[in-house]
Amino acid sequence: MKKRYWLSALILFAIGGFFYFFVYAYQFTGIMFCALGVLRLVFGVLNMCTSTILKLAFSIALCVGIVAMIATGIWIGTNMGGAEDPEADYAIVLGAAVNDTQPSASLRERLEAALEYAETYPNATLILSGAKGENESISEASCMFTWLLDHGISPDRLRLEEHSANTQENLQHSLAIIEAESGSKPQSVAVISSEYHLLRAELIAKELEVKSLGYPAETKNKLFFCNMFIREIFAVWKELL
Numbered sequence: 001m002k003k004r005y006w007l008s009a010l011i012l013f014a015i016g017g018f019f020y021f022f023v024y025a026y027q028f029t030g031i032m033f034c035a036l037g038v039l040r041l042v043f044g045v046l047n048m049c050t051s052t053i054l055k056l057a058f059s060i061a062l063c064v065g066i067v068a069m070i071a072t073g074i075w076i077g078t079n080m081g082g083a084e085d086p087e088a089d090y091a092i093v094l095g096a097a098v099n100d101t102q103p104s105a106s107l108r109e110r111l112e113a114a115l116e117y118a119e120t121y122p123n124a125t126l127i128l129s130g131a132k133g134e135n136e137s138i139s140e141a142s143c144m145f146t147w148l149l150d151h152g153i154s155p156d157r158l159r160l161e162e163h164s165a166n167t168q169e170n171l172q173h174s175l176a177i178i179e180a181e182s183g184s185k186p187q188s189v190a191v192i193s194s195e196y197h198l199l200r201a202e203l204i205a206k207e208l209e210v211k212s213l214g215y216p217a218e219t220k221n222k223l224f225f226c227n228m229f230i231r232e233i234f235a236v237w238k239e240l241l
Contacts, residue, residue, distance in 0.1 A: 005044030012037035025097070025104075025224065028231040072233045079202065080195035082214035087121050089182070091190035091215065092174040094167065094201065095130020095140030103143055105221060106194060111147050113217035114192050118153050124190070126153070127177055129161040129170040167197070171204050190215050196229045203239050 012033050020030025046055050093114045096107035103111055114126060126148070130140025139162040149155060159177055164170040171191075179185045188211035191201045198214035205212035219225040 001041075001044040001048060005040055005047065009037040009040040009044070012040060025106075026227055029227045032230065068237075069233055072236055073229070076196060076199045076229065076232055076236065079199040079214065080216055082195075082198060082216045083190075083212075086117070086190045086213040086215045088124060088186070088188055088190040088213055090125050090127060090178050090186060091117055091121075091192055092127045092129055092171065093144060094170050094191065094193040094197065095128070095144065095164070096194075097133065098136040098138060098140050098143045100137050101143065101146075103147055106219070106224070107140065107143065108147075109219060110193060110217040111144055111151075113215060114144070115148065115151050115153065117190065117192055117215050118148070118157065125157050125159060125181075126192075127159045127161055127174040129164050129174045131163055131165050133165075167201055168204055171201065171208055171210075175208060175210060186210060188213055193217060194219050194228065196225065196232045200232065200236050200239055203236070 016030045016033030016035075016037060018030070019026045019033060023029070042058070046058060049055065091114070093110060096110060097104040098107065118124060118126060128141040128144040128148075130144070132139040132142075139160075141160040141162045145155075145158055145160055148158060159181070161170070161173045161177055164173050175185065175189070178189065189205070190213045191198065191205065192215045193201055195216035195218060198212075198216060202212040202214060219228065
């Protein structure tokens, strides 16, 4: 294998390792750099290969993968604006990381959107969904509850769901709370989350036979947005499969 292949792969692995182990919340970026390193090594192996069919098959697979990523990215992008009319009796606020007892930047953005939603639709009840993570001092739901109380939202409008570790569980457990309180499963529910996350939440809600009315929280850190947007492409594929 020529030096340019293994050397560039080594650099990509080093960058990936740096992001994965030393840059908070950018582990997926680290994985992607390592994947590019592997891809570079594959190119090196194919460069030594004499099989035209193998090279052609790899090129086709790579092109299909790139097209699929672009198409999924466009699909996610068309859903980032949320529902045209997101008014609902209940709104589920999807949790994100908590730093000690304080919301992370991502969670704060979702809380700001939740506050805006609560003020726009004063009759809506908010379901705050998120368990206590491994490195969190309190549950995400509890953190959201305190933040919204501090910003003037009545506790009568807030419900805590503290058992969910992923989006599927967020929606399942939150819908169970709504059904127990209202006596029936809602036909539609507002879902407040980061803009890149709304498509996957909609797909999961559809599986649960509920219409998701997305309400987006803008991700202000554009580098973090790119990191999460690419991650979401693979998360959508996983959900579809």
